[in-house]
Amino acid sequence: MVTLRLHNTRTRKKEEFVPLDPGNIRMYVCGPTVYDRAHLGNARPVVVFDVLYRLLRHLYGADHVTYVRNFTDVDDKINARARVLQEAGDGRALNDIIREVTDQTIGWYHADMDALGALRPTHEPRATEFIVQMVAMIQGLVASGHAYAAEGHVLFDVRSYPDYGKLSGRSVDDMIAGARVDPAPYKRDPMDFVLWKPSSAEEPGWDSPWGRGRPGWHIECSAMSHELLGPAFDIHGGGIDLQFPHHENEIAQSCCAHPDAGFATFWLHNEMVQVEGKKMSKSLGNFFTVRDLLDQGWPGEVIRFVMLSTHYRKPMDWTEEKAREVQGTLQKWRSLCRDVTPASEPLKHVVETLSEDLNTAGVIAELHQLAHAGDAPNLLASACLLGLLTEEAGGWEVHSHTDGADESRLAEIRNWLGAARAAAMTSKNFSEVDRLKAELLASGVEVRMSREAIELVPLPEFDSQRLWTIERRREWERAPDA
Numbered sequence: 001m002v003t004l005r006l007h008n009t010r011t012r013k014k015e016e017f018v019p020l021d022p023g024n025i026r027m028y029v030c031g032p033t034v035y036d037r038a039h040l041g042n043a044r045p046v047v048v049f050d051v052l053y054r055l056l057r058h059l060y061g062a063d064h065v066t067y068v069r070n071f072t073d074v075d076d077k078i079n080a081r082a083r084v085l086q087e088a089g090d091g092r093a094l095n096d097i098i099r100e101v102t103d104q105t106i107g108w109y110h111a112d113m114d115a116l117g118a119l120r121p122t123h124e125p126r127a128t129e130f131i132v133q134m135v136a137m138i139q140g141l142v143a144s145g146h147a148y149a150a151e152g153h154v155l156f157d158v159r160s161y162p163d164y165g166k167l168s169g170r171s172v173d174d175m176i177a178g179a180r181v182d183p184a185p186y187k188r189d190p191m192d193f194v195l196w197k198p199s200s201a202e203e204p205g206w207d208s209p210w211g212r213g214r215p216g217w218h219i220e221c222s223a224m225s226h227e228l229l230g231p232a233f234d235i236h237g238g239g240i241d242l243q244f245p246h247h248e249n250e251i252a253q254s255c256c257a258h259p260d261a262g263f264a265t266f267w268l269h270n271e272m273v274q275v276e277g278k279k280m281s282k283s284l285g286n287f288f289t290v291r292d293l294l295d296q297g298w299p300g301e302v303i304r305f306v307m308l309s310t311h312y313r314k315p316m317d318w319t320e321e322k323a324r325e326v327q328g329t330l331q332k333w334r335s336l337c338r339d340v341t342p343a344s345e346p347l348k349h350v351v352e353t354l355s356e357d358l359n360t361a362g363v364i365a366e367l368h369q370l371a372h373a374g375d376a377p378n379l380l381a382s383a384c385l386l387g388l389l390t391e392e393a394g395g396w397e398v399h400s401h402t403d404g405a406d407e408s409r410l411a412e413i414r415n416w417l418g419a420a421r422a423a424a425m426t427s428k429n430f431s432e433v434d435r436l437k438a439e440l441l442a443s444g445v446e447v448r449m450s451r452e453a454i455e456l457v458p459l460p461e462f463d464s465q466r467l468w469t470i471e472r473r474r475e476w477e478r479a480p481d482a
């Protein structure tokens, strides 16, 4: 079996992946807080961990991988969004607006991530459906002295967990000195974070031993991963922006609640997204949601391919130039693979490349080689590992329309090219062959030459008029008085 090696943020090393249970590989990835469209930065972890999910399914079998990605549907940002709608004239109760906002946003999220060719995870828990488990976990933390109640809040006592800060490599004192902390009067230490907070009558709230309230963000992931994957599981993923404080806090909660379990073995973080070399920001006008790009006409498969062109631990830059280039590549690959039956398996060396800490850029280079060699069956089977050239992702290519006249013209030009090549073999002068090839390419026709055959493949940008001019030139040159 191919060895999978992954960079583990926890140890800051690439390590061989050895599953806790090869019959059930378990992965948790932090999902979105649902109040707005997903932007490019939100989409990157979805695509990155979708590739890891596909690879794990390939290595261990599709039925032996459990992937959980949550929806945070209780959060102050959601409440704020609902209040804006209320102030704009929505007369309904805040909770009704919140329910509509979260339902609608989850629908958008599914549509947009489906368009990127991401498989749906095994479980997509909504935080509000796991409040009972969160309250139980908080009660346990209070009982074991890792948390305390104060003024309707429950706070995690970071000084009670000596390993706090290990994931991100900071000490509590450094964090206090450098971070924007919220020094509320009811906190014993400014770094202590909220597990539970009180809700006003109109805000979403649930009964608890500390009064009516709602959970903090971090406890949601600890409770849901425990409920669906158990106290110890293989991989925890997310964007690098979640490493601190969110993942640090998840570790503190889960490891204190289940001290002997170990929580997640591997921690994987993807780097951030830029647009045209700059940090995405609304004020710079380079802030894009996935829907914005889809509406601009970029197929989801193109967005996905651009993302996978950069290694997940490097910042990724979205540029229009890259998108155009990738679109051309995908069109060529798709026309090469049209009506082709894929090989039964991805190529072993492609699997090995991807298994080296998700070297997606390396896999893409290998796919280019397969395409160059005209090996469509292996190209198809191997591209599927990256979720490219799949049937679901297709349907967007502009199909070229060649009519009967084009076909016979192409057949004739193929014969000329064959004759020119035969002549060039003897004369060692390939100028006519090169010229014809260049003209064909300019007409949107790909030339595939092997020892046995010459194939002319019209690409989506096929231009019938230009093909005709090639024929005309040949006629002039052959005319006796030319």
Ligand SMILES: [Zn+2]
Binding pocket: 029, 030, 031, 221, 246, 250
């Ligand atoms: Zn999380």
